[in-house]
Every structure is written in structure tokens, then in C-alpha cells.
Amino acid sequence: MSDTAAAQPAPKSNQVLRDIMGGSVVISILAVVLALIAGGILIALTDPGVQAASGYFFSRPGDTLSAIWTSVSGAYGALFQGSVVNFGATTFANAIKPLTNTLTFATPLIAAGLGVGLAFRAGMFNIGGQGQMLIAAAAAGWVGYSFPLPYGIHLILAVAAGIAGGAIWGGIVGFLKARTGAHEVIVTIMLNYVAVYLVSYMLRTPGLLQAPGSNNPKTPAMLPSAVYPDLLGPGFNLHAGLIVSIAATIFVWWLLNRSSLGFKFRAVGQNPNAARVAGIDVKRSYITVMLLSGGLVGLAGVAQVLGTVTSGFSSGIDAGIGFDAITVALLGRSKPWGIFVAGILFGAFKAGGFAMQAGQGIPVDIVLVVQSLIVLFIAAPPLVRAVFRLPTPGVASKKKPAPKQIAVAAK
Known part of the structure; x- marks a missing residue:
């Protein structure tokens, strides 16, 4: 040999x-x-x-x-x-209802997970999903019940308001990180408390979010023109928010893998010092990624108020999804389809x-x-x-x- x-x-x-x-x-x-x-x-x-x-x-x-x-x-x-499937059901509709419930629960988790995962890819830890969801829910809910508009326009405007609310709340974190060097984990956690008490105050104050003539901390019901349409009929909870989450997944995949902005995010996440030497504006990247991250998490709040609690929401909205999103992003390895x-x-x-x-x-x-x-x-x-x-x-x-x-x- x-x-x-x-x-x-x-x-x-x-x-x-x-x-x-x-x-x-x-x-x-x-x-x-x-x-x-x-x-x-x-x-x-x-x-x-x-x-x-x-x-x-x-x-x-x-x-x-x-x-x-x-x-x-x-x-x-x-x-x-x-x-998944109820084998003991007597009808096909009842057999697949568990799967539709799974997709309904997954809708806000996917959106919030995408927001957290996008921040992870840029080296930012977005622990503020709870606050971003609450602010987005408040913004979308206010637009959803305050004034009537044609169906398509009203729904789009309510969704946009929710995205904007979450983006602003997340953008505050990016701005403070970029301008003062404040740690995003501390800032996001503190902003969660601010959002919880701010929304609770607005729900208890007539003229803000509280339903007129009510003593309960709850908003009025959403107008039908601002509610996500059902995908399979009124017998199921599944609504068009799932389609929005799928579209968000495609958008984040394109952003990270096919755009120059996504390349900058990934470069900053890998090594901010090397990215700075390469000519990337790291501070601007921090602000931009937190704006996008907060907007995506805001979609989870929108799915709650316009999809599953259309009778009006209170401070008991499932804002804990903001923390579950961290787990979803970790399991999905901060990759869009993995998060999905x-x-x-x-x-x-x-x-x-x-x-x-x-x-x-x-x-x-x-x-x-x-x-x-x-x-x-x-x-x-x-x-x-x-x-x-x-x-x-x-x-x-x-x-x-x-x-x-x-x-x-x-x-």
C-alpha cells in the first residue's frame, strides 16, 4: 500500500x-x-x-x-x-377544525416571530414584543371602531395603523441604541411596562379607548369593515390574518436574502465593527431594523384585535405572544421559513x-x-x-x- x-x-x-x-x-x-x-x-x-x-x-x-x-x-x-385532525368527528368540517385552530393560534406567533428573528439577524435582541403588540393593538383598534369607511380601505388603514404603532414603539429602541448606546434589552423591557400601563390608562379613560357609557376597561366592537374576513366561513376562527403572515414571511425572506438592506442587516449582526469599516451605517441599520421588527410584531397585535377579539379588546389581550415569539424565533433559527x-x-x-x-x-x-x-x-x-x-x-x-x-x- x-x-x-x-x-x-x-x-x-x-x-x-x-x-x-x-x-x-x-x-x-x-x-x-x-x-x-x-x-x-x-x-x-x-x-x-x-x-x-x-x-x-x-x-x-x-x-x-x-x-x-x-x-x-x-x-x-x-x-x-x-x-391536527379529530378522527372521532362525524363531519369533515369538524375533523379539520383542530387544524384551523392551530393556524389561527399560529398567525400572530408567525408575525411576531418574524419581527424578533429579523432583529436577531441584525444583532439586536427585541424583548419588547409585548409592548409593541399592545401599542399596535391600540392603534389598529382605534381605527377599527372610530369611523366607518369602505370595506377594503378601512381594513388596510387599520392594519397600517397597527404596523405603524408597533414600528414607532420598536423604533424608539433603535433610536436610543444608535444615539446613546442604551442596551436594547433593558430599553425594550422598560417600554413593555410603559405600554402596559399606558394602554390600561387609555382603556379606563372615556374619550380615548374606553367604550362610551361603559365602566369596563374595554374598547367598542370593531366595525365590520375593519375586520379580517373569514377564510373558511363563520364556523371556523381562521381569518385572513394568516395570509398576511404568509406575505410577511415572504417579505422577510426577500429582505434578508435578496436585498442590499438585508445584506447590511446580516453584516451588522455578524460583526458591527467590520460592517462599519466596510462603509455600512451601523447606527442607521439599528434604527431601521427595529422599525421593521416592531412593525412585524405589530402585525401580531393587529391579528388579535381585527381577527379574534372583534367584539372589542381589553388589557387582557394575549400580549404574551410577544414573549412566545422569542421561542419561535429561536426554534426557527431566525430564518423566515424556519420561523413559519x-x-x-x-x-x-x-x-x-x-x-x-x-x-x-x-x-x-x-x-x-x-x-x-x-x-x-x-x-x-x-x-x-x-x-x-x-x-x-x-x-x-x-x-x-x-x-x-x-x-x-x-x-
Whole structure:
């Protein structure tokens, strides 16, 4: 055997396979799998049937294993039927209703996740989704109920007002970051409090957002001309906000991958000092990206007030989506289509969690635990690689040479 044959490199296809198996997509999928396994263990440990059967495990271990299987499979089966397809439904409409509920829950998650992910790509941490959603909801809601307009014009104007409200609230962060060097995490968190109390004040003040003649902190109902149309009819909650979220996904993909502005964002996110040397205005990039990020998060607030709570919204609007969006952006690796898929997954968790609780008596908190574990595993790729023995991308395998090859190389 010649020295050349002994030193021949491994086929290039092997390295490509290693990069795929250790890449971010596989890591994200396996993080979800690990979280579901951990959630299954937690379901089994808290199930009364499993606890009763484990009392005589050593005499009849099959009973314990059967109880574990019944508990976990029943819980995840209910999760699936509550979020994808209800096999027990008697009509097609009822069978697909869980899927439409999943898409309805996913609509604001996708929009908010895109906003957070876009900021991540530029090196900015947008933790202010809650405040941006509330301001956007207040702006869109005010336009939606204050004055009548023709249907198409009114809806577009209400959506634009919501986007503008979120963009302004996010742009404040970018401006302070660029001009004063204030840390965006602190500023966004503080602006969340400002938005919460500001909107609460307006909801309790006649002439601002509070419905006339009402003592409750709630707005009037949205005018029909400012409401997202139903996509599948009045029997479903799914509305045209989903189409807006899909359009936003396409826009962010184009922005990051096909535009010079997106290239600047990515360059600033990779290394702001190198971007500055290359002639990119880093401060302007901070302001611009936070304006766009806040506007995208604002779409999540618009989807709430013009799509699911058209009877008028209060301070109890689900502004927690602004924090869920951080998880969605992390799972999607801050890539537009990854965020889109992650948003649908978390929408399925939300829709199926209620069915799991109603059908199996499993607390919804279990779903929150699974979501939290997904974030934990996403944040620790080496842990996932170690559990599944995955290769590290870009690192060639180090195989010890066979004794015969060592002997040949020594000659």
C-alpha cells in the first residue's frame, strides 16, 4: 500500500452527510423530540394510574409499563387530535377544525416571530414584543371602531395603523441604541411596562379607548369593515390574518436574502465593527431594523384585535405572544421559513394543549414545560449532539489509522 493511498481523504459525500446530520435543521427537530420525550416522562410521573401501578412494580411490572403507555399515548394522541385532525368527528368540517385552530393560534406567533428573528439577524435582541403588540393593538383598534369607511380601505388603514404603532414603539429602541448606546434589552423591557400601563390608562379613560357609557376597561366592537374576513366561513376562527403572515414571511425572506438592506442587516449582526469599516451605517441599520421588527410584531397585535377579539379588546389581550415569539424565533433559527414552521408548531401546542387537558386531564402547564425544554435544547446544540451522537458540522471525522497503515507510513 502506497503512502498516497494511505493518506487518501474520505469521500466528499461523507463530509456533506456529516454537515447535514449535525446542522441546525436536524438539531431543531431533535430538540423537539427530546422535549416531547421529557414531557412524556413528566406526564407519566404525574399520572395517578402510573403512580398506583408503580406501587407493585416488582410483582407486576407489566401493569406499570401499560399504565405509562396509556398515559403518554393518550396525552399526545389528544394533543394531535386537538391540533391536527379529530378522527372521532362525524363531519369533515369538524375533523379539520383542530387544524384551523392551530393556524389561527399560529398567525400572530408567525408575525411576531418574524419581527424578533429579523432583529436577531441584525444583532439586536427585541424583548419588547409585548409592548409593541399592545401599542399596535391600540392603534389598529382605534381605527377599527372610530369611523366607518369602505370595506377594503378601512381594513388596510387599520392594519397600517397597527404596523405603524408597533414600528414607532420598536423604533424608539433603535433610536436610543444608535444615539446613546442604551442596551436594547433593558430599553425594550422598560417600554413593555410603559405600554402596559399606558394602554390600561387609555382603556379606563372615556374619550380615548374606553367604550362610551361603559365602566369596563374595554374598547367598542370593531366595525365590520375593519375586520379580517373569514377564510373558511363563520364556523371556523381562521381569518385572513394568516395570509398576511404568509406575505410577511415572504417579505422577510426577500429582505434578508435578496436585498442590499438585508445584506447590511446580516453584516451588522455578524460583526458591527467590520460592517462599519466596510462603509455600512451601523447606527442607521439599528434604527431601521427595529422599525421593521416592531412593525412585524405589530402585525401580531393587529391579528388579535381585527381577527379574534372583534367584539372589542381589553388589557387582557394575549400580549404574551410577544414573549412566545422569542421561542419561535429561536426554534426557527431566525430564518423566515424556519420561523413559519416553528410558529405552526407552537400554534399546535396551544390548540392541542386545551384538548389534552379536556380529554385526558393533563394540565396545560405540561405544554409550557415542553416549549421551555425546546428552548433549552435549542440553546445547547452540543447537548443534543452528545445525546444522539451527531457529528459537528465542518469538522472532519478523526479516525485512528489501522496498524497496517501506520506500518506502511513508517517505511
